[in-house]
Amino acid sequence: MLLSKGQKIDVTKGKTLSNISLQFGWLSDSRMSIDASCFILSNNNRCEKDEDFIFYANPNALGGAITHIQVGGVDKEAIKICLSKLPDSATKIAFSLTIHEGEKYGYSMKDVSNMYVKLMDAERNEELFCYEYGSDLLKETAIVVGELYRYNGEWKFNAIGSGFFGGLEALCTNFGLVVEKEDSQEIIKIEEKPVFSSIDLRKKIVQITLEKKKMSHVAARVGLVLDISGSMQPLYKNGTVQEVVERILAVACKFDDNATLDIWIYDNEFSRLNAATERDFDQYVVRNILNNNNIHKFGRNNEPPVMEDVIRKYTIEEDSSIPAFIIFINDGGVLKSIKKVIAEASLKPLFWQFVGIGDSDFEVLKKLDTMEGRIVDNANFIHIKDIASVSDETLYNQLLNEFPLWLKAATDKGIIYK
Incomplete structure (x- = not known):
């Protein structure tokens, strides 16, 4: 099934599904560094601690319930999720794609094509749906691709495809985190100020x-x-x-x-x-x-x-x-x-x-x-x-x-x- 922007779809309802994988793919200049990541969010749409931001430098969370891996072949990266291991406090998982230092090197989403995410039944290696996104973006350097969220005890997926300017820093700020640069290293810290008030x-x-x-x-x-x-x-x-x-x-x-x-x-x-x-x-x-x-x-x-x-x-x-x-x-x-x-x-x-x-x-x-x-x-x-x-x-x-x-x-x- 091919999803359209803004579409919401049941993931687990009526299915026996415990392990899923979101597999990301794209085409770009080999000099560009592009990363998939995800944020575990609470009821107030905040990423409550830096360990709940999962990316290449923090590839595991919640005791292995979520794992970020590099993938060979057409798919570039994947985020694997064991749904049964997710705690009740994890009400939503937001998935993103960012261009590393895009502004610095003059790259943006208009330089990336064929972006997609496939949601797979990881146990059966069966594709459940695919969402192609980003064709409407130009100067943005980050994308909120979609969200996996709980509803009435089941999991649903919301296809978003919303672009952001400012790369990783903008995404982290959006979810309540702060990126501080220290000795050329990016450090993720919780932002203490209230949000959405x-x-x-x-x-x-x-x-x-x-x-x-x-x-x-x-x-x-x-x-x-x-x-x-x-x-x-x-x-x-x-x-x-x-x-x-x-x-x-x-x-x-x-x-x-x-x-x-x-x-x-x-x-x-x-x-x-x-x-x-x-x-x-x-x-x-x-x-x-x-x-x-x-x-x-x-x-x-x-x-x-x-x-x-x-x-x-x-x-x-x-x-x-x-x-x-x-x-x-x-x-x-x-x-x-x-x-x-x-x-x-x-x-x-x-x-x-x-x-x-x-x-x-x-x-x-x-x-x-x-x-x-x-x-x-x-x-x-x-x-x-x-x-x-x-x-x-x-x-x-x-x-x-x-x-x-x-x-x-x-x-x-x-x-x-x-």
């Missing part, structure tokens, strides 16, 4: 909102679609859109099994971006949108193509019984053709929460509740003139107002299952 309060507010609406046990995949047409340009540059990403990420952290927020942007074209997490939401808009020359921005609006891609991701690429909660931010009129897309999607486990911002009249969106031709009402619209001035409590209450009604209706119709 800026989103903790919002997660608590979301939790309170969910409890009030009797939704504290609901699981959902969360997607955010952002209008990036010309009229939105000031909101991207003044930080309003970044704030929206952070506020919606808090919802994803409470709903999604891997605490990730899937993100799309659109004008007359659309792009599916790297998912946002608690580790990398800071400056997300600057890094992934404003400084990204590979995406189209500040054109005219055209909603149906991006909506169809959202549907494709959640119902074809990642078909699942877990519903998807899609928050759609728009600051002006949408095309009337979205009604056809919404009507056809009413049979799917997706709920569309449209949020109109600014002074437009939103004529089409105001009529969503009276749309005909749907098996259930699968869309809602709220108008928030100045989203930056609305409190988190008010925003979350409005965002989550009709979602529970749809959950019940969709369950009654057999669209989703308890």
Whole structure:
């Protein structure tokens, strides 16, 4: 099975699987030094001690539960994992690829091709899936390839492929470690300062909102679609859109099994971006949108193509019984053709929460509740003139107002299952 970026897949569910191997391969100039590694993470997404960073200079961890080895042949390096030996404290393992001193020698990920990771049943030497990544990267010198994480007592894999600038040091900082250079040797040390505190309060507010609406046990995949047409340009540059990403990420952290927020942007074209997490939401808009020359921005609006891609991701690429909660931010009129897309999607486990911002009249969106031709009402619209001035409590209450009604209706119709 070939995975796509952002796809999550069961690894152990329904299988007798105790020993796995993640095998990394790539093509590059022989003068480049490229290394695979992994970080053992706790519940707060931190690498709690330097021994939990496994790479060529620290090849073994947890009494041999995880081993880094060099591989001959097409595969370059491998990380072998004995799942039965992993302690309960190891809730997630993040896998990475770095170019050693890439900035110093002028190398970056655009100089590397055919990057992949294969997950193997190590006992049977059987390939379970392969993830090819990195073709969208340019000047980055490190990649978070993917994550192996626990969910309901089973292991799943999340295909990420997110690039970082700054090589090993950037990766370590991302996971709560500090790289200090001493006599030309890299020394990994724990960073003592707290991390991710800026989103903790919002997660608590979301939790309170969910409890009030009797939704504290609901699981959902969360997607955010952002209008990036010309009229939105000031909101991207003044930080309003970044704030929206952070506020919606808090919802994803409470709903999604891997605490990730899937993100799309659109004008007359659309792009599916790297998912946002608690580790990398800071400056997300600057890094992934404003400084990204590979995406189209500040054109005219055209909603149906991006909506169809959202549907494709959640119902074809990642078909699942877990519903998807899609928050759609728009600051002006949408095309009337979205009604056809919404009507056809009413049979799917997706709920569309449209949020109109600014002074437009939103004529089409105001009529969503009276749309005909749907098996259930699968869309809602709220108008928030100045989203930056609305409190988190008010925003979350409005965002989550009709979602529970749809959950019940969709369950009654057999669209989703308890």
